[in-house]
Amino acid sequence: MKTSHRMAGAALAVLTMTALTSCGSGGGAGPAADGSVTLKFLVDNSLGTTATAKALTDAFMRANPKIKIETETRPGGSEGDNIVKTRLSTGDMSDVFWYNSGSLLQALNPAQTMVDLTGDPVLAGVRKDFLPVVSQEGKAYGVPAGTLTGGGILYNRKIYERLKLEVPRTWADFMANNEKIKAAGITPVIGxxxxxxxxxxxxxxxxxxxxxxxxxxxGDYTANKVKFAGTPAARAGFEHLAEVHAKGYLNEGFGSATNDQGVKMLAEGKGAHYAMLSSALPPVIATLPQAATDVGFFGIPGTDAARNGATVWEPAAIYIARTSENVEAAKKFLAFVASPPAAEAVTAAVPPTGPYRITGAELPDDAIQAAKDLQTYVDQGATAPALEFVSPVKGPSLEQITVAVGSGLTPPAEGAAQYDKDVEKQAKQLGLAGW
Known part of the structure; x- marks a missing residue:
């Protein structure tokens, strides 16, 4: 389900920045006579990505005046996926490029198309728990291009303070909070x-x-041994979606409301909870500065308070094309990207939405509250990557299915079964065993 993998980018797409110049295709030529090198760098055109890329390249070029980086943009979504795949397969890829980590990376055949960085000093600054999402068959190919993003519940801390509520550690506690919020005349859950x-x-x-x-x-899901509909813990997400609607906790007009309107509603205290990514917050802070401090984050609660944690989305990564004639310069750039000075440069341009995946890179004291809350989960070892980072099995129709379940039109068990059916085509296209 490619849409979910790019959700963080969609939420950041309203960030403003100076447009980057689009350059020609293909990698840069080899070093010039004076030893100078020009690297070409392909990124998607969401403004969050381009703002981050500009901060990284500007800082790197200041420190390395003999290496120039020319940045080229491509569309996002499936059109961008196809451009990346085509340019890799034809040998026309830029020296370095920005692309998803996790399941979408697997389709790029990295062993044939990318420079293997396994054991290279380039990866010295990368947190070890990030490496699996840029690896295939034990070989690592990329460095993190941004920060971890939390996927759970954004909540209004002022409402919690006023109603003397505590952050819930079980789903039952969450629903009890919703009941108290509704009784206070406030929308409990924003849709x-x-x-x-x-x-x-x-x-x-x-x-x-x-x-x-x-x-x-x-692993069993990837091998077609288990299904969402037949696994109570996996089916629970669909059930939660249906229960929130059935209890009347959603805002009026949830079917026609937009993400921007939802974040605004939350920051202004007109709604208490919003199931969302932490990356939704930075774009609105310029106009709603209270979102930085008044909105917190907690993981979607489960059934066991003792096993409370949060699901996280790993950042995209930067890779080196195997066809590059400037591999050493490219490695120097990636080593910089995976360093605390690079994180500092990005922080100055784009407010971090969660912890960096770079050793020694710390959140600033003035980081948004949701990022600090996510850092607490990371420090406690209480996170798990979203399924799309640990399984390539995805279906394209989940968002239509969840709209129907969350609107009371499709029963949750039926929605889970529909999604199980939806993923089959994708799994067969990938040639996965067991399908």
Missing amino acids: TFKDTWTSQLFVLGDFFNVQAAVPGFA
Whole structure:
């Protein structure tokens, strides 16, 4: 389900920045006579990505005046996926490029198309728990291009303070809080189903609880040995979505509300909870500065308070094309990207939405509250990557299915079964065993 994998980018797409110049295709030529090198760098055109890329390249070029980086942009979504795949397969890829980590990387055949960085000093600054999402068959190919993003519940801390509520550690506690919030005349849960991708968070953000209850779920799911509909812990996300609607906790007009409207509603205290990614917050801070401090984050609660945690989305990564004639310069750039000075440069341009995946890179003291809350989960070792980072099995229709379940039109068990059917085509296209 490619839409979910790019949700963080969609939420950041309203960040403003100076447009980057689009350059020619293909990698840069080899070093010039004076030893100078020009690297070409391909990134997607979402403004969050381009702002981050500009901060990284500007800082790197200041420190390395003999290496120039020319940045080229491509579309996002499936069109961008096809451009990346085509340019890799034809040998026309830029020296370095920005692309998803996790399941979408697997389709790029990295062993044939990318420079293997396994054991290279380039990776010295990368947190070890990030490496699996840029690896295939034990070989690592990329460095993290941004920060971790939390997928769970954004909540209004002022409402919690006023109603003397505590952050829930079980789903029952969460629903009890919703009842008190509703009694106070405030919308308990914000829904923004006009932007259909936003309907998926109760399902996708629940994977920490799925993995806690069924540790082998991702592997068995990939092998077609288990299904969402037949696994109570996995089906629970669909049930939560349906229950929130059935209890009347959603805002009026949830079917026509947009993501931007939902974040605004939350920051202004007109709604208490929003199942969302932490990356939704930075774009609105310029106009709603209270979102930085008044909005917190907690993981979607499960059934066991002792096993409370949060689902996280790993950042995209930067890779080196195997066809590059400037591999050493490219490695120097990637080593910089995976360093604390690079994180500082990005922080100055784009407010971090969660912890960096770089050793020694710390959140600033003035980081948004939701990022600090996510850092606490990371420090406690209480996170799990979203399913799409540990399984390539995805279906394209989840957001339509979750809109129907969350609107009371499709029963949750039926929605889970529909999604099980939806993933079959994708799994067969990938040629996975067991399908």
